[in-house]
Structure formats: structure tokens, C-alpha cells
Amino acid sequence: MANIVVVGVQWGDEGKGKVVDLLTESAHVVARYQGGHNAGHTVIIKNDKFVLHVIPSGILHKGKTCIIGNGVVIEPKSLIEEIEGLKNRKIYVGKNLFISSVAHIIMPYHAMLDGKNEEAKRERKIGTTGRGIGPAYVDKMARIGFRMGELLDNKRFREKLKTNLKDVNFLLEKKYNHNKLSLEKVYSQYMQYAEYLAPFITDTVVLLNNLIEKGKKVLFEGAQGTLLDIDHGTYPYVTSSSASVGGVCTGLGVSPKRIDGIVGVMKAYTTRVGEGPFPTELTDQLGEDIRLKGGEYGATTGRPRRCGWLDFVSLKHAIRINGFTSIALTKLDVLDELDTIKICSAYTYEDPYKRCECSKKGVACRFTDMPQDAKVLEACRPVYREFNGWKTSTQGVKKLKDLPKQARVYIDYISEALNVNIDIVSTGQRRDEVIILHNPFKS
Numbered sequence: 001m002a003n004i005v006v007v008g009v010q011w012g013d014e015g016k017g018k019v020v021d022l023l024t025e026s027a028h029v030v031a032r033y034q035g036g037h038n039a040g041h042t043v044i045i046k047n048d049k050f051v052l053h054v055i056p057s058g059i060l061h062k063g064k065t066c067i068i069g070n071g072v073v074i075e076p077k078s079l080i081e082e083i084e085g086l087k088n089r090k091i092y093v094g095k096n097l098f099i100s101s102v103a104h105i106i107m108p109y110h111a112m113l114d115g116k117n118e119e120a121k122r123e124r125k126i127g128t129t130g131r132g133i134g135p136a137y138v139d140k141m142a143r144i145g146f147r148m149g150e151l152l153d154n155k156r157f158r159e160k161l162k163t164n165l166k167d168v169n170f171l172l173e174k175k176y177n178h179n180k181l182s183l184e185k186v187y188s189q190y191m192q193y194a195e196y197l198a199p200f201i202t203d204t205v206v207l208l209n210n211l212i213e214k215g216k217k218v219l220f221e222g223a224q225g226t227l228l229d230i231d232h233g234t235y236p237y238v239t240s241s242s243a244s245v246g247g248v249c250t251g252l253g254v255s256p257k258r259i260d261g262i263v264g265v266m267k268a269y270t271t272r273v274g275e276g277p278f279p280t281e282l283t284d285q286l287g288e289d290i291r292l293k294g295g296e297y298g299a300t301t302g303r304p305r306r307c308g309w310l311d312f313v314s315l316k317h318a319i320r321i322n323g324f325t326s327i328a329l330t331k332l333d334v335l336d337e338l339d340t341i342k343i344c345s346a347y348t349y350e351d352p353y354k355r356c357e358c359s360k361k362g363v364a365c366r367f368t369d370m371p372q373d374a375k376v377l378e379a380c381r382p383v384y385r386e387f388n389g390w391k392t393s394t395q396g397v398k399k400l401k402d403l404p405k406q407a408r409v410y411i412d413y414i415s416e417a418l419n420v421n422i423d424i425v426s427t428g429q430r431r432d433e434v435i436i437l438h439n440p441f442k443s
Contacts, residue, residue: 002260003218004440006328007245008225009264009318011234011272013298013305015330015426016265017041020057020221022424022434023263026441028216030058031067031208033251034241035223036106036133037078044429048089054079056221059091065211067204068099071241071251073136074148075106076193099197100204101149105190109168109181110135116176137240148201151194158187205253212258217441220248220259226318227272234374237276245322261440264324264420266315268332268410271296271305277377280308280344294334295429309342309384315418317370326440328424329414332407333433338389341410347371347380387413397427400435 004023008014021043024030037053043060044050050060054074058064068074083093110132118130139145144164150157162183169180212218224243227233232244241247245262248254269290272278282290287307290296296305318324335341347367351358358365364381371377390404397403403411403425415422423438 002215002441003212003220003258004261004263005220005222005245005248005259006263006265007222007322007324008228008243009266009315009322009324009327010225010270010311011227011276011278012039012224012239012243013271013273013296014225014265014267015328016221016223017043017052017057018330018426018429018431018434019263019265019328019424020219021045021060021431022436023219023439023441024058024061024064026217026439027058027064027219029065029067029208029211029218030056030221031069031204031218031252032056032072032221032223033069034071034243034247035239036073036131036136037075037082038131038133038239039223041221041223042429043431045431050086050089050091053082055082055086055093055097058219058221059086059093059097062092064096065216066097067208067252068097068103069204069208069252070100070102071247072100073104073106073133073140073241074099075111075132076151076190076197080193080196097200098202098204098207099148099200101201102147104136104140105146105148105151106132106136107139107146107164108186108189109165109172110139112172112178113168116172116178134240148197151190152198152201154191154194157190157194158183161187161190208252208254209258212254218258220252220254222247226321227314229321232317232321234276234377235372237274237374244318261325262322263326263328263423263440264318264322265328265330266310267294267330268310268335269294270308270311270314273298273303273305277374277380278306278308279313279347279377279380279382280311280342281306282308290334293337294331309344309382310414311344311382312417313344313347313368313370316368319418319420324420326421326423326438327415327418328426329411329422330426332411332425333393333395333427335389335410336393336395337391339391341387341389342384343387343413344382345385346383347377348383349376349380352379395428396430396433398432398435400425400437403435 172178390406425435
């Protein structure tokens, strides 16, 4: 296959960075299609840990072209720090990195408004990172946002900034009792960013499609996961972009015909960060044990992730939307010490409004399809199937036959029940701690 997409199957944090890093060896180009610096991809090479926020994970490989597409929102200061951080660690960043001239810019007031909006919601807060991602996408849709190419036209940028700050400063002062932003200070700072980033900014739609026409293999990289997709996730507890496979076409300007394979990345259990429904969440000591063993803390914010059992109802929802051609299963080793492992096969739900036939009969509804209403999902209770644990270390195992029998039973059940081949199994954090059954690029 020529062009492969890597998509998160759950609520993000599935280990996409490692999978992208593995597959980059077979690719010529790695292109990021959505999200912002609220996401973090972690890659561990030998004893070195790299956390990437916006730059594609392919940057860690020599000779790979890396593209930040138009669907990404960019905070210039953060991006520059990321570039400099890589250079300081002897990772080349130069003519191999390209930034879309029409990718939108996160402005300082976006982060300020993000934080203030969350504070005002109180118990209704979504649990954003407060980094301005949502407000930047809001301005994009309202057609008042800044695009990267506008950094290169200082007169145009200043006039537009002056207009935008009139409304922003009114809101900051009158609604949030916050000091106004200085036009000159913001303008001066962003012109410094412009000088640094100018060599990277280009028309990435033309660039990417030309590379595809030349037969270059492309790895499309997303952030977050399907259950955080703005349309298909657990709205309103979602991100502000299309984190599922559809985001590739809009976020990079490529035709669906260019996509040859879709790899879904999922953990052997489930996690999510922030607020929102999570039917299989473990709020007891077991959940804490999984968090500690799996190192389940945000790569960007350090926030502890909520942990729970694998959820087939939500997984089938993600499979239906994305049409995965294969699955990469990660963090199998985190479950090594457990006596019993569970998988949710369905939900039960008691409708307080008695709107359905089940409720009218006095019995709970049973869902095998994921409800679209977050309030309904919050009230759902999991129906579990239990598996015996393997009680043996799988860390670093590189061949399927070397896994304990019960671990193979667990993997086989997941693949058969979801009707998707599992081509990659990660057995540890390091780059080489992995079982590769099939390389999607070599179909």
C-alpha cells in the first residue's frame, strides 16, 4: 500500500506516536492533519524520550519529509520551542519540515478565553487543556482567524489584529474583568515568530499531492482519537476538530482515493482525560494500579488519565466510522499482573423518561451500539465478559508465539469480535518492544 492513515480508536493517548514512528521507516512523508499543541505523541528510542506536540513523529527519522497541514492550529511560540528542542537534541529540522500557509494560528487571546470560558462553566466544564485550541477553531469557522501565510504580510497582519483586538479586549474587560491586550506588544511578538517560521511556510496541498503523484509513500498522522471527534465523539466532551479518518481529506487537501489503508491504534484497555462519560471507568484501586503501571499521565499536561476496561460498544462505533483495515494494539504489558481481565460487550440503560418500550415494561434497555447523547451514555452501565489473566510478563516480547497462551486468547478474541486484523502488538514503551505481524505498507 502507498498511503496509510494512523487514527486513534478511543479517547486519544493510545500510543499513536510509537506506531507512527514504527511505520515511518517504510514511508517517505509523514503528514499531520488536525489538532494543536494540546496533543502529545511520545516516542522512546533506546533510553531517550521524545514528546512531540505538533511536529509529525517522522521528524525523528533522517530523510523523511514532514508536513503540518491546514487542519492543524498552530501556536507559533510552542512550535518554535519544539523545533529548537529537537535541534538541541541533534534532530535535524530544516528543509524537511513544511507548514501549511493556510493553517490557522493560535493567538494569545485564544488561550486566555479558553481558560476563562472553562472557569465560567464550573460544573459544566469540558476539561480542555486551556491552550486555546477550541477558540482558534471558533475563529476559523467565524472567518476571522489568522492563517500562517498572513504572518508574512506585516501590514495586513497588523490591520487585522487591530480589528480583532477591539472585540477581544471588550470581552476581556467587560465580561472577565481582565486587562486588555496591547496591539503593539502582540504585533511585535508575532512578527518575531514570522521571521523564524517564514522558511517553513508553503502551499502544502500542492506539495503533498505532487509527492503522491511521484509515488512517494505517505503516512497520515492524526492527534486525539475517534471518540474525541467533533462530530462523532462524545459531544460536547470532545476536541474541536475531525480526529477520525475524514479529517485527512479536509486537513491536508488530499482525495479519499489517495488513502490505501487505515490503521486504528487502541490500547488493551481504555483511558480518557478530562470530563465526559466513560462507562467502563474503574474508580477503585484497580484503576489506580493500571494508571501507575501504564504511566497514564498526559504527555502535554501531565494530567492523570481515567482508566477502565476495553469497551467493544465504543470500539465498534469507531470501526464503523473509520473503516479500519488493521489494528495496532498497544500497552498489552500493562495487564500482565491481573488475575481477571474484562471486556464490555454491551450497555444497559434505564430511561428515566420512560420513552422506550423497554422502560415501559420496567426493564433496562440494552445497547450494542453507542448512544449519541452524552447524557444517555453517562447513565449506561457496562455488561462484561471476563477473561483469565496471563500472570506472566509480556514486556519486550517480539514474537506472537512467545506470548503466554491467555494473552493470545485475549488478542484473538478482540480481532475476531471486532472483525479486524491485529497487525501490530506493542509490548512496552521502547521502539523495539513490539510484535509486527504485518506491515501495512507492504500489502
